[in-house]
Amino acid sequence: MAASRWRLIARQKGDRTMKQSKQISRREFLATAAAGTAAIGVPYLIPARVLAGPAKTGASERLTMAHIGVGGMGGFHLRDMKRFQDNGTVNIAAVCDIDEKRLAGAVKTAGAGVDAYRDYRYILERKDIDAVVIATPDHWHAVQMVHAAECGKHVYVEKPACCTIEEGKAMVAAAKKYKVSVQVGSQGRSQPEAYLAHRYLVNGNIGRIQKVACFHYNSPIDDNPVPDGDPPPELDWDMWLGPLRWRPYNKRYCHGTFRWIMESGGGQIRDRGAHVMSCAMWWMGADGTAPVTVEATGTPPTKGLWDSAVTLDVTYTFRNPDWVLTWNQHTGNAVPAEERTGQEPGGKISRPDYGAVYYGDNGKFVHWGGDGGTWVEKKAREWKPPAGAKDVYESPGHKEDWFNGIKTGAKTIMNIEAAVGVANLCNLGNLSYILGRKLQWDQAGQEIVGDMQARRMMARPQRHPYHL
Amino acid sequence: MSNSDFKGASVAAIAATVTSAIAEAADAKTVDKLIAGIKDKDEQVRTDAWLGAGQVGAPAVKPLAKVMTDNDLEVARAAKRGLWKLVRHSGRPEAGAERKAVEAELVGLLGDGQPVSVRREVLWMLSEVGSGRSVDAIAALLSNNQLREDARMTLQRIPNKKALAALNQALDTAPDDFKLNIAQSLRQRGVKVKGLACVKLVPTKKTSVEPVK
Numbered sequence: 001m002a003a004s005r006w007r008l009i010a011r012q013k014g015d016r017t018m019k020q021s022k023q024i025s026r027r028e029f030l031a032t033a034a035a036g037t038a039a040i041g042v043p044y045l046i047p048a049r050v051l052a053g054p055a056k057t058g059a060s061e062r063l064t065m066a067h068i069g070v071g072g073m074g075g076f077h078l079r080d081m082k083r084f085q086d087n088g089t090v091n092i093a094a095v096c097d098i099d100e101k102r103l104a105g106a107v108k109t110a111g112a113g114v115d116a117y118r119d120y121r122y123i124l125e126r127k128d129i130d131a132v133v134i135a136t137p138d139h140w141h142a143v144q145m146v147h148a149a150e151c152g153k154h155v156y157v158e159k160p161a162c163c164t165i166e167e168g169k170a171m172v173a174a175a176k177k178y179k180v181s182v183q184v185g186s187q188g189r190s191q192p193e194a195y196l197a198h199r200y201l202v203n204g205n206i207g208r209i210q211k212v213a214c215f216h217y218n219s220p221i222d223d224n225p226v227p228d229g230d231p232p233p234e235l236d237w238d239m240w241l242g243p244l245r246w247r248p249y250n251k252r253y254c255h256g257t258f259r260w261i262m263e264s265g266g267g268q269i270r271d272r273g274a275h276v277m278s279c280a281m282w283w284m285g286a287d288g289t290a291p292v293t294v295e296a297t298g299t300p301p302t303k304g305l306w307d308s309a310v311t312l313d314v315t316y317t318f319r320n321p322d323w324v325l326t327w328n329q330h331t332g333n334a335v336p337a338e339e340r341t342g343q344e345p346g347g348k349i350s351r352p353d354y355g356a357v358y359y360g361d362n363g364k365f366v367h368w369g370g371d372g373g374t375w376v377e378k379k380a381r382e383w384k385p386p387a388g389a390k391d392v393y394e395s396p397g398h399k400e401d402w403f404n405g406i407k408t409g410a411k412t413i414m415n416i417e418a419a420v421g422v423a424n425l426c427n428l429g430n431l432s433y434i435l436g437r438k439l440q441w442d443q444a445g446q447e448i449v450g451d452m453q454a455r456r457m458m459a460r461p462q463r464h465p466y467h468l
Numbered sequence: 469m470s471n472s473d474f475k476g477a478s479v480a481a482i483a484a485t486v487t488s489a490i491a492e493a494a495d496a497k498t499v500d501k502l503i504a505g506i507k508d509k510d511e512q513v514r515t516d517a518w519l520g521a522g523q524v525g526a527p528a529v530k531p532l533a534k535v536m537t538d539n540d541l542e543v544a545r546a547a548k549r550g551l552w553k554l555v556r557h558s559g560r561p562e563a564g565a566e567r568k569a570v571e572a573e574l575v576g577l578l579g580d581g582q583p584v585s586v587r588r589e590v591l592w593m594l595s596e597v598g599s600g601r602s603v604d605a606i607a608a609l610l611s612n613n614q615l616r617e618d619a620r621m622t623l624q625r626i627p628n629k630k631a632l633a634a635l636n637q638a639l640d641t642a643p644d645d646f647k648l649n650i651a652q653s654l655r656q657r658g659v660k661v662k663g664l665a666c667v668k669l670v671p672t673k674k675t676s677v678e679p680v681k
């Protein structure tokens with residue numbers, strides 16, 4: 001039996017145990033952490049599950065998969081998915097990209113018989129396709145995820161989930177209405193050391209956590225600005241823009257560099273923030289909650305097309321329970337990485353210059369990275385849970401967790417509700433920065449309050465016909 | 469009115485006129501300084517200038533718009549960023565009068581005399597701070613082939629009945645190739661539109677890339 005299939009079954013067995021166990025609320029977690037004591041010997045539960053309905057796939061069937069966006073991370077996902085094709089979990093049926101050169105390369109990677117498309121909607125029309133992996137620029141995530149859900153497809157979509165508050169609401173609503181399993185690509189939650197950190201913190205080893213301070217280096221400046229021009233023949237510029245308002249092509253928009261444009265990428269806070277703050281929300285038991293205020297300041301680039309903040313400081317204030325999350329983006333503010341042998345669960349630290357420091361009333365704790373590389377301090381890795389310590393959910397791997405969600409209806413580790421919550425942190429931070437003022441957030445109403453301009457910016461009208 | 473009252477009123481009027489003239493002169497000086505900074509050769513000076521545009525307010529709207537088409541790419545970019553900064557500063561909750569003044573200046577930039585690139589940018593600025601006072605000028609652009617899609621999205625975003633009425637009216641008058649766009653905006657605003665099926669899921673773009681055999 002393939003290893004990944006074994007993990008799926010193990011997870012299902014574990015789920016049965018967890019169903020019968022007491023679910024520990026966030027408030028309980030924080031209270032227990034504050035007391036610094038270990039508690040009852042039951043696993044920490046993943047949230048309530050969604051039951052897959054029409055879109056549910058039988059446990060013994062191979063999933064038929066399509067990839068939308070095959071450059072950058074999309075290329076990684078396609079290569080990675082072949083691993084699951086080889087072990088009998090999936091069949092890759094189609095690839096899609098708006099760049100013909102990238103598409104031609106992806107067809108070769110995918111292998112014989114895999115269909116190629118420029119327009120993802122051809123894929124959504126196909127009844128034989130169960131699930132799609134979406135790895136397009138951020139401004140496409142919500143539209144494509146919602147469309148896929150409307151066509152009954154399960155979705156793995158790259159992070160950050162959405163670009164606006166209203167996009168996020170639409171994504172959550174679509175996943176619920178069409179009963180599809182959605183995994184968002186903040187894969188840090190599924191890393192081996194993320195489990196160790198979560199377990200360490202939830203058992204109160206640093207006491208009640210009052211502050212989580214994320215650190216990251218600067219966003220880049222466009223050091224080679226060029227005038228607008230004609231798009232290269234292989235690129236469908238209209239389709240690249242999609243929901244964004246039309247503007248002339250400029251080669252500094254793409255590929256990859258979309259990350260540094262506020263409308264399409266949003267800078268480091270939406271790229272890495274969607275990773276490191278995802279870990280924070282997970283470990284703090286804060287999924288489903290949000291700050292009451294968000295305040296950002298930053299410095300813009302002095303030239304070039306890219307307009308995301310070069311340095312950025314954001315403070316998120318949470319209430320009841322009270323804690324503070326900060327995002328500090330300044331080159332040189334990293335916490336020096338621990339020495340490692342490479343034999344640790346997550347291997348050597350390859351991205352030491354971003355992460356977070358957790359401040360509790362009994363000490364502090366550092367993690368580095370937060371994406372596919374997530375590394376945590378030795379004290380968490382070597383901590384031996386005493387009898388009666390709480391356990392937490394251990395992901396079998398980010399894609400494996402998604403496959404399990406598809407086949408069993410279990411909620412994924414980075415489900416769409418959690419991912420939209422994290423994306424909202426990123427988006428509200430950027431919004432406060434560009435407006436130059438503090439924002440008030442009402443989590444119950446899912447809205448900004450007291451600022452009409454900011455409220456309008458909770459949504460962005462989309463170009464026809466590339467809309468939600 | 470007695471003679472002394474008249475004299476008093478005249479003095480007040482003269483004082484108001486003088487104050488206004490001084491304010492205008494001060495505005496003009498501040499605007500000139502802003503524009504000089506925007507046009508500076510040093511990128512840091514340009515950046516500092518556009519970051520301060522919000523404080524200058526409405527008098528700087530048209531001068532900044534003029535520089536948005538400067539031949540120097542980075543100067544034009546600094547002017548655009550300055551105008552956005554100004555619009556966002558004017559939209560703060562306690563600044564109603566300032567926002568109205570900026571809105572009025574922006575509406576004045578929607579006319580045919582302005583470059584399309586400037587008008588497009590101004591439409592999106594009005595999508596954030598525009599009110600009923602902007603709607604007629606925006607709606608007029610629904611018949612401009614280069615700007616109608618931006619005008620539609622702007623009206624969609626302005627949360628008042630006048631903007632919605634303009635979209636409803638446009639559904640009757642728009643050419644066939646634009647009716648679906650208007651219908652999209654109306655649906656986003658919660659209106660049920662009959663007879664114009666949404667085409668968002670209809671694929672249209674073919675590739676020339678063939679599968680590997």
